[in-house]
Amino acid sequence: SQQGEEDPQALSIQEGENATMNCSYKTSINNLQWYRQNSGRGLVHLILIRSNEREKHSGRLRVTLDTSKKSSSLLITASRAADTASYFCATDWSQKLVFGQGTRLTINP
Amino acid sequence: DSGVTQTPKHLITATGQRVTLRCSPRSGDLSVYWYQQSLDQGLQFLIQYYNGEERAKGNILERFSAQQFPDLHSELNLSSLELGDSALYFCASSVAGADQPQHFGDGTRLSIL
Secondary structure: OOOOEEOOOEEEOOOOOOEEEEEEEEOOOOOEEEEEOOOOEEEEEEEEEEEOEEEEOOOOOOEEEEEOOEEEEEOOOOOOOHHHEEEEEEEOOOOOEEEEEEOEEEEEO | OOOOOOEOOEEEOOOOOOEEEEOOOOOOOEEEEEEEOOOOOOOOOOEEEOOOOEEEEEEOOEEEEEEEEOOOOEEEEEOOOOOOOOOOOOOOOOOOOOOOOOOOOOOOEEOOO
């Protein structure tokens, strides 16, 4: 399966700390995307990184991509309570976007 | 607000019935995607339409069908419903293909009794 796998499945940290989530995938990709999902809501696109890019930033988000290891990481710096959500990586494969199972992030006040 | 509108938000029906879920994509987006999200299966891609034509197919059951109309809105039809079809159904849209960010609606929660 091309499906990405996030690690860890769940992460609980204190407000202000940094959160790191990892994603591994199995086959070659053109790009990798990260999405956030608040409970009961639709997914929100966070960042897209192409296969020829190694790092990308957006506000407090930093995404890295290592195509040799078929892995990506999402770093959220200076976490806030509002960052509590599930985070998914998604890879494009055969004209489809395939999502991992997600990391459930909880930010404790 | 993603700009993607899904109706209805909630749907409760019985086994064996048929329902239609509706999606209006973000203005300017030509592609519409349908996903099913359940606790045990996660987020599963069902089908994609681009400018009225089927572009890609995922794990969509034969009991399910979809179409995209000339005004680009899309409908997902689910028939002969089973208990296992209970899930959140999301519609997403993008300008073109799967290599671009997708914008999700807030979903239709389908409950089969």
